[in-house]
Amino acid sequence: MSTADLDARRYEPVGRCIYCESTEALTDEHIFSRFLWGSAVLPKASCEVCRRLTGEFEHTCARFIFGRFRVVHDLPTDHPPAKAIAHLSIEIERDADIQTVEAPIEDCPGAPLFLLTWAEPGILRGVRRSNTVIQNV
Numbered sequence: 001m002s003t004a005d006l007d008a009r010r011y012e013p014v015g016r017c018i019y020c021e022s023t024e025a026l027t028d029e030h031i032f033s034r035f036l037w038g039s040a041v042l043p044k045a046s047c048e049v050c051r052r053l054t055g056e057f058e059h060t061c062a063r064f065i066f067g068r069f070r071v072v073h074d075l076p077t078d079h080p081p082a083k084a085i086a087h088l089s090i091e092i093e094r095d096a097d098i099q100t101v102e103a104p105i106e107d108c109p110g111a112p113l114f115l116l117t118w119a120e121p122g123i124l125r126g127v128r129r130s131n132t133v134i135q136n137v
Helices: 048-065 067-072
Strands: 026-030 041-047 087-094 097-104
Touching: 026 048, 041 048, 048 067, 067 087
Parallel strands: none
Antiparallel strands: 026 041, 087 097
C-alpha cells in the first residue's frame, strides 16, 4: 500500500484508542500527520488524553524538526505566520565561533528530507494490538 492509496481515505470507526485502548471520548486520528500531507483518517481511534500527547509530539516535529523544510518548500500549515517568511536564521560556525546570519528564503537550499517507511499498520490489517515486536514484515 502506498501513501497515495491512503490519501483522503476514511476508514471504519475503530471504537477504541489505538494507543491505550480506552473507549472514552474518542476522536479521529490521522494515519499520517497532516503536516506530512496526511489526509487519511481512522475515526474514533484516539482518546482525548492520547490525542493531546500525540498532538504535542507532532507539533514539536512539525516545528523544530521539519520547520525549515516546510518553510523552504512552502508547505501548507494550519497556522501560517502573520507575514510571509522572507528570511531564515542560519548559524555558521567558523574557528569555534558561532555566528547567526539572516539568509533570504530563496537562497536557502531545500534540505534533504529522509523518512523511514514502515509496513502497513496492524490496525489496518485487522491485527489486534500486542506488545510483541514483529520482525521481517
